[in-house]
Amino acid sequence: MRGVTAEHEPNPFSEPVWTTPHGLPPFERIAPAHYEPAFERALAQHVAEIEAIAGNPEPAAFANTIGALERSGEALRRVSATFFNLAGSHTNPDLQAVERAVAPRLARHGSAIYLNPDLWARVSAVCEDGLTDEEKRVRERYRLRFRRAGAELGAEAKERMAAIASRLAELGTQFSQNLLADESGxxxxxxxxxxxxxxxxxxxxxxxxxxxxxxxxxxxxxxxxxxxxxxxxxxxxxxxxxxxxxxxxxxRGENGGETDNRAIITETLRLRAERARLLGYPSYAAFRLDDTMAGSAEAAVGLLEEVWAPARRRAEAERDRLQALAHEDGQTADLAPWDWRHYAERLRRREHALDEGEIKPYLPLEGMIQAAFDTAQRLFGLSFTELTEAPRYHPEVRAWEVADRDGTVIGLFLGDYFARPSKRSGAWMSGFRSQERLSGPVTPIIVNVMNFAKGGEDEPALLSFDDARTLFHEFGHALHGLLSNVTYPILAGTAVAGDFVELPSQLYEHWLEQPEVLRTHARHYRTGEPMPEDLLARLLAARTFNQGFATVEYTASAIVDLDLHLSPEAEGGIDPLAFEAQSLRRIGMPAEIAMRHRTPHFQHVFAGEGYASGYYSYLWSEVLDADAFDAFREAGDIFDPATAERLRTYVYGAGNLRDARSAYTAFRGRLPSTGPLLRKRGLAA
Structure with missing residues (x-):
């Protein structure tokens, strides 16, 4: 971004409509100094809209209350989506300063809406007589949002809830910025x-x-x-x-000094526990999981415990084999966490004659992008046309127009694939705009952000199989946003239960592992030759190799997340590292494996509340995705049209039109069991 001030050029956010392709933000004209004035205007506009709804003298009805709430805040959504996407994927000190200033203000603004007694009186007065099923669902979701924000509390408790929300926004922002500083430094x-x-x-x-x-x-x-x-x-x-x-x-996040996250974690846990108590819940985990497919913290803990024991047994057996290999290698010290991946790869070569260096030339980034697109075409009839002149916030970002099987354009997909110091770690899907039909047809603008390493000079980026799986995973999320087919924004795309949102992404990973997909798209980056059948067979045969390790490092993180948010000590103050160690001792964590995300850098959980008490959801969704892919196997065709159509109708396209259990049952005809999951991970007895 250029270093101009808002006074030197017109603010692009003042323009009512952007005439760029698909209404993309005109990134090249937006400077950091434009954001705070844009937020100021958008917030004032939204406040006026809310006051008009709350003060409407007409009797409360769906259209003039809940429908009006859905229409309000468009300017704020536009500037927020643009800003926070860049704050994660291409930030700088100026943007970080804006984020620190804006995040708590936005939290206070949200609290003012949901704690407004006049507005809540109108929302609660809207009856469901004469409403469509979708309108009933929207009404239900709004009433639940207000209650969970504290709308039914007394004045003093409401004031405290607003203060907590503001402070949590500050803490989440600082956590994320500290982590980025440690990573880029x-x-x-x-x-x-x-x-x-x-x-x-x-x-x-x-x-x-x-x-x-x-x-x-x-x-x-x-x-x-x-x-x-x-x-x-x-x-x-x-x-x-x-x-x-x-x-x-x-x-990362525990190196002392200004970027240390430990005090932030302690305060975050205390405030979350206090808020849950004010709302009448025994713990923050109980509060968060009340509105999920699991329904309770006990159900989530039960799933993790069911998987933990076989995973730990498998990991201990893997450890013994790796230790023996290290001894063969002349290493006298006990196997350490920084040894595991090295000797696991050595063992994989020995047992499966498989070398990651042999695989990667057949998985160039471009080939895997096309594999993801081709799978979407065969399942859902989608086509992707690259736009070379579309605005972009970084030169490496790519854009594709997405069309349905009848040629109708349904959205825009952006791909931001490479690591850089201005981008936080990990991989994620987000949106610059979500789908809706309330104000006329609005197509989504969806982005996938990755952190792949670039190739050498004149060489493409080559992916590991895990990297390729990540690409398919995030593209599954992207399809959830692109295929959304609802009227109301509150229900659109990925706005579903936290332990259902990973189903579309994790299910999509299955197609990467199918021989017919790999035969078509896994081609050598120099020769164009397909992956040899022998290598393909060895790759697929090794799918459950090292799964004890993978399951333990993930499940330990999910258990610690829930332990932290179930703890009766949270409101009094927790030492996060001591608590983490105690939690890991309780479950018998192997010393040779670390959590996938240790607490001081657990961005899913502490850089906002998206996965707080909810990291278990990847495993919960894996129960669903393993069972869901079996539907295609049972149909005898991994691209079976009838099964794919049900999948699109009830999962990828349905947003939050119905609760997660009903959505899954509508697709599959029943709820799943854990059997397919345990078989998929090689943990079945």
Whole structure:
């Protein structure tokens, strides 16, 4: 972004309509200084709209109350969507300053709406007589939102709820910015051939590009981008360097000084527990899970416990084999967490004759993008046309127009695939605009953000199979947004129960593992030759390899998340590291494995509330996705048209038209069991 001030140029957010393709934000004209004035105007406009609804002298009805609420705030949605997408994917100090100022104000604004007694009186007075099924669902969701925000509390409690919401917004913003600072601030320079020992050509190329981007041309560097550090931990034969890199990775957010997140976590947990108590819940976890498919913290804990025991047994058996291999290698020390990936890859080569360096040339990024698109075409009839002239917030962002089988354009898809210091870690789907029909047909603008390592000079980015799975996962989320087919914004796309939202993404991963998809799209980046059948067979045969490790590192994070938010000590103040250690001791966490997301950098849970008490949802949704893909197997065709049509109607296109249990039953005819999940992960007895 250019360093202009709002006074020097007209503010693009003052324009009622953007004439860019699909109404994309005109990124090249938006400067950081434009945002605060834009928020100021949009907030004032929304306040006026809310006051008009709350003060309407006419009797409360769906159209003049709930429908009016759905129509309000359009200007605020536009500036918020633009700003917060960039705050995560391409930030800078100016944007971070705006975020710190705006986040608590937006929280106070939301509280003022949902704690407005006149507005709540009107919302609660709207009856469902004569409403359509969709309108009844919208009414239900609004009434629930108001209640969960504290609309039925007394004046003093309402004031406290508003203060808590504002402070939590500040804390979540600071947590995220601290984490980004720790991630972008670390670099392990690799000097000379000794430091590069064991690294295959694709990884050397990625490390060379990373060093060049950080001002060290001709050198090599490892950063804390997952797609760079994980392969380094796999391939490096320098145990001392693996330990240094791993230590930086797991200590993000707990390095002392201004970027340390421990005090933020303690205060966050205290405020969440207090808010739950004010609303009459015994814990924050009980509050959050009351409106989910699981329905209770006990149900979520029960699923995690059902999976934990077989996963730990499997991981312990894997550990013993890796330890034996390390001893063969002359390592006298016990296996450590920074050794696991290295020796797991060595064991995979031995047992499955499979080498990640052999796989990656067949998984270039472009081929995997096309594989995801082709799968969507075969399932849902979608086509993707790249737009080269569309505005973009970074030169590497790509844009595709998405059309249905009859040629109707249904939305725009953006892909932002590469790691950079201005982007937070991880991978996610978001939207610049969601689908709706309330104010006429509105098509969605959906973005997938990744952190893949770039290839070397004149070389494409080559993905690991896990990277390719991540791409399919996030594209499944994107399809959930793109295929949305509802009238009201509150129900659109991914606005579903937290433990149902991962079903469309995790289900989509299954198609990546199908031989007919890989035969078509897994092609060598230089020769164009398809992956050899022998390699394909070995790759698929190894799908459950190391699944004890993968399940343990994930499930431990989910258990600690719930333990933190169920704890009766939360409101009194918790030492997050001591509590994490105690929780892991209770479940018997293997010392050789760390949580996938340790508490000080658990962005899912503490950089906002999206997955707070809800990290279990990936596993809950995996129960659904394993069972859902069986529907295609039972039909005898992984692209069966009738099954795909039901999937689109009741899952991908339905948003929150019905509760999660009803949606899944409408698709599958019944609720699932955990059997397919345990078989998928190789944990069945």
């Amino acid at each position: 670390f670099m392990l320079e690799l000097s000379g051939e000794d430091d590069l020992a064991g690294l295959p050509p694709f990884l050397r190329a990625a490390a060379s590009r990373a060093a060049e981007e950080r001002g060290l041309p001709g050198s090599h560097a490892v950063t804390l981008s997952r797609s760079l550090i994980e392969p380094f931990l796999v391939f490096s034969t320098r145990r001392d360097l693996r330990e240094r890199a791993y230590g930086a990775w797991i200590r």
